[in-house]
Amino acid sequence: xxNVEQHPSTLSVQEGDSAxxxxxxxxxxxxxFPWYKQELGKRPQLIIDxxxxxxxxxxxxxxxxxNKTAKHFSLHITETQPEDSAVYFCAASKGQAGTALxxxxxxxxxxxx
Amino acid sequence: xxxxxxHPSWVICKSGTSVKIECRSxxxxxxxxxxxxxxxxxxxxxxxxxxxxxxxxxEQGVEKxxxxxxxxxxxxxxxxxxxxxxxDSSFYICSAxxxxxxxxxxxxxxxxxxxxx
Numbered sequence: 001x002x003n004v005e006q007h008p009s010t011l012s013v014q015e016g017d018s019a020x021x022x023x024x025x026x027x028x029x030x031x032x033f034p035w036y037k038q039e040l041g042k043r044p045q046l047i048i049d050x051x052x053x054x055x056x057x058x059x060x061x062x063x064x065x066x067n068k069t070a071k072h073f074s075l076h077i078t079e080t081q082p083e084d085s086a087v088y089f090c091a092a093s094k095g096q097a098g099t100a101l102x103x104x105x106x107x108x109x110x111x112x113x
Numbered sequence: 114x115x116x117x118x119x120h121p122s123w124v125i126c127k128s129g130t131s132v133k134i135e136c137r138s139x140x141x142x143x144x145x146x147x148x149x150x151x152x153x154x155x156x157x158x159x160x161x162x163x164x165x166x167x168x169x170x171x172e173q174g175v176e177k178x179x180x181x182x183x184x185x186x187x188x189x190x191x192x193x194x195x196x197x198x199x200x201d202s203s204f205y206i207c208s209a210x211x212x213x214x215x216x217x218x219x220x221x222x223x224x225x226x227x228x229x230x
Contacts, residue, residue, distance in 0.1 A: 034218065034219070041204075041224075041226070042223075042224070043206060043221040043222065043223050043224050044157070044206075044221050046218055046219075049218065089156060089157065093219075098144075098145045098162070098164075100147045100159050100162055100219075101147075101159075101208075101219050102159065103156045103157045103158075104156065105155070105156045106155075106156050
């Protein structure tokens with residue numbers, strides 16, 4: 001089955017700096033790669049996703065890149081703000097209706113002002 | 114976005130009792146729902162895939178007789194933790210996609226925090 005590795009487990013940055021979180025996946029058939037932000041005690045919230053027919057996607061301060069050959073994808077947050085502090089999870093799946101997401105172990109991002 | 118709702122949000126029970134958690138898709142039909150478990154400061158671990166009208170598919174290491182899943186309609190899946198023990202204390206989250214294929218986004222319920230005394 002799919003295995004998703006995520007690094008780093010913790011990341012501390014100064015407000016305004018950029019943050020990068022990296023993930024690798026094992027199943028070459030995976031074609032959907034979302035990123036979720038989770039605040040303590042709450043449900044994960046989708047912040048951006050990318051499908052395998054695209055190499056990069058951007059939404060304001062957030063971008064995701066995908067390298068299918070190397071089977072890795074990354075989350076980039078620019079101009080970080082204290083409210084970006086949370087746990088971020090990458091995930092992968094085949095993107096079909098009956099297929100679950102497999103999550104990475106998460107990255108705790110702390111943005112200090 | 115689509116709405117998935119879970120109930121209850123919090124539950125405290127005594128060891129040995131059973132607890133039922135409901136997951137509803139409020140504005141779409143979900144032939145498949147997914148149940149995850151999340152221990153403190155850990156990731157979401159897939160427990161099982163719930164299929165409407167048929168048996169659930171459990172992940173390796175998850176006891177199907179302990180975690181009973183019923184998906185009797187296109188908008189409701191239930192997870193029953195039977196004979197709960199303190200080690201079952203966790204955050205349980207359900208999720209679902211809309212019915213069409215190749216629609217990637219997974220919508221999550223609010224989660225249910227179970228504490229077994």
